[in-house]
Amino acid sequence: MDSPFTDRELTRLRADFPILSRRGRGGKPIVYLDAAATSQKPRSVIQAESSFYENSNGAVHRGTHLLADESSQYFEDARLKLAGFVGASPDEIVWTKNATEALNLLAYALSNPGITGGAPLVGEGDRVVTTRAEHHANLVPWQLLSQRTGCEFAYLDLDPQGRIDLETLDAITANTKVVAVTHASNVSGAITDITPIIQAAHAVGAWVVLDTCQSSAHMPLDVKALEVDFACFSGHKMAGPTGIGALYGRRELLDQLPPFLAGGSMIADVTMDKTTFQPVPERFEAGSQPVAQIHAWAVALDYLQEVGMERIRSHELALTQYLLEGLATVKGLRLLGPADYRERVGLAAFDFAGIHPHDVGQVLDAEDVAIRVGHHCALPLHAHYGLRASCRASLSLTSSREDIDRLIAGLEVVRSFFLRGK
Numbered sequence: 001m002d003s004p005f006t007d008r009e010l011t012r013l014r015a016d017f018p019i020l021s022r023r024g025r026g027g028k029p030i031v032y033l034d035a036a037a038t039s040q041k042p043r044s045v046i047q048a049e050s051s052f053y054e055n056s057n058g059a060v061h062r063g064t065h066l067l068a069d070e071s072s073q074y075f076e077d078a079r080l081k082l083a084g085f086v087g088a089s090p091d092e093i094v095w096t097k098n099a100t101e102a103l104n105l106l107a108y109a110l111s112n113p114g115i116t117g118g119a120p121l122v123g124e125g126d127r128v129v130t131t132r133a134e135h136h137a138n139l140v141p142w143q144l145l146s147q148r149t150g151c152e153f154a155y156l157d158l159d160p161q162g163r164i165d166l167e168t169l170d171a172i173t174a175n176t177k178v179v180a181v182t183h184a185s186n187v188s189g190a191i192t193d194i195t196p197i198i199q200a201a202h203a204v205g206a207w208v209v210l211d212t213c214q215s216s217a218h219m220p221l222d223v224k225a226l227e228v229d230f231a232c233f234s235g236h237k238m239a240g241p242t243g244i245g246a247l248y249g250r251r252e253l254l255d256q257l258p259p260f261l262a263g264g265s266m267i268a269d270v271t272m273d274k275t276t277f278q279p280v281p282e283r284f285e286a287g288s289q290p291v292a293q294i295h296a297w298a299v300a301l302d303y304l305q306e307v308g309m310e311r312i313r314s315h316e317l318a319l320t321q322y323l324l325e326g327l328a329t330v331k332g333l334r335l336l337g338p339a340d341y342r343e344r345v346g347l348a349a350f351d352f353a354g355i356h357p358h359d360v361g362q363v364l365d366a367e368d369v370a371i372r373v374g375h376h377c378a379l380p381l382h383a384h385y386g387l388r389a390s391c392r393a394s395l396s397l398t399s400s401r402e403d404i405d406r407l408i409a410g411l412e413v414v415r416s417f418f419l420r421g422k
Contacts, residue, residue: 001318004311014398016042024368031369031403036347036394039239049296078298087222094247094281100137102232102247105260107141111148114256124150128178131156133185136377138211161338162188169200176206184214187378188337189344219313240297254280261286312397316346326408346395357389367410
């Protein structure tokens with residue numbers, strides 16, 4: 001499979017990312033294969049954040065002067081931009097500091113009475129369901145919800161390749177209130193067959209929560225077309241800055257939820273006797289917001305859309321095929337996840353002949369190749385493979401065949417160092 005990017009176009013795209021000219025400890029340009037952990041940022045995003053502080057810094061919705069007005073405009077324009085990027089309405093986008101906070105916001109709100117009072121939205125006798133494929137951020141909050149409320153906690157299991165096993169959909173029972181699932185695994189790379197899960201959840205009236213952190217920068221995404229009820233997003237994984245994320249929720253469902261944090265901006269009125277709250281999304285946005293980062297994220301979304309999400313997916317798909325073919329040539333390496341590159345996002349985790357992943361990572365770093373090593377905040381998924389940790393190479397729109405060639409060459413250096421004669 002060929003990339004839709006010509007060599008000249010890929011060179012131009014790479015030139016937009018200043019950090020890609022950085023040299024590593026070995027003196028060569030760094031090969032960055034850790035986009036699943038955090039994306040690198042184009043120059044336009046870096047400049048947008050700096051320019052905001054130089055020219056427009058003000059408090060959002062807290063004044064009538066020019067700088068406050070400009071800041072407020074950037075703030076709401078970015079909401080409109082993200083909504084359009086994911087197929088939502090602007091009033092269905094809630095700013096959070098990251099995707100983890102978005103999921104915790106939802107899990108915490110559900111453990112409390114709804115905005116009109118009464119019983120907790122999820123309580124004893126109810127069930128929440130997640131999967132063994134989840135990042136801890138889409139697993140632990142639901143475990144804690146179960147501990148707080150006494151609701152049942154259950155999960156969908158995996159097949160041998162790490163895909164969600166649809167034979168375990170019977171975990172979604174009639175008392176299920178929430179089904180939380182990843183769109184794509186950060187370990188196996190498997191893209192979830194989400195439709196039957198959504199259908200099973202909606203058949204019993206459960207809300208579906210989708211973790212898009214490994215998909216939203218790598219393929220087109222439309223939350224309305226997917227028919228999910230909630231979704232979380234991570235700015236720093238989408239060519240944007242750190243410190244900013246978002247929660248999408250269907251408006252009629254967000255309307256039912258109580259606040260997560262309390263303070264300025266989220267109130268309608270406060271007396272010494274009671275407080276009333278703003279409508280959504282402001283109800284969930286207490287305190288001063290990271291406006292510079294929100295603005296820079298909007299610029300990142302512009303960048304991704306200018307390149308084209310379909311083209312990014314096709315480019316990364318071609319490189320994923322090349323990556324899997326290259327890894328298959330390395331003796332002693334065990335790939336985790338589906339063997340078919342078409343079932344994956346652009347990442348590959350692997351075990352290398354029992355060599356500790358940290359040792360693999362250090363040798364590759366000496367070769368100026370950057371990958372992720374560890375459990376990737378997914379211990380139950382690693383346990384599925386009989387592991388505590390793995391090595392992971394992950395691609396982005398700026399990745400190239402030459403990057404993968406250097407990874408494979410680096411793995412041969414690892415092999416010669418630790419497995420000499422084997």
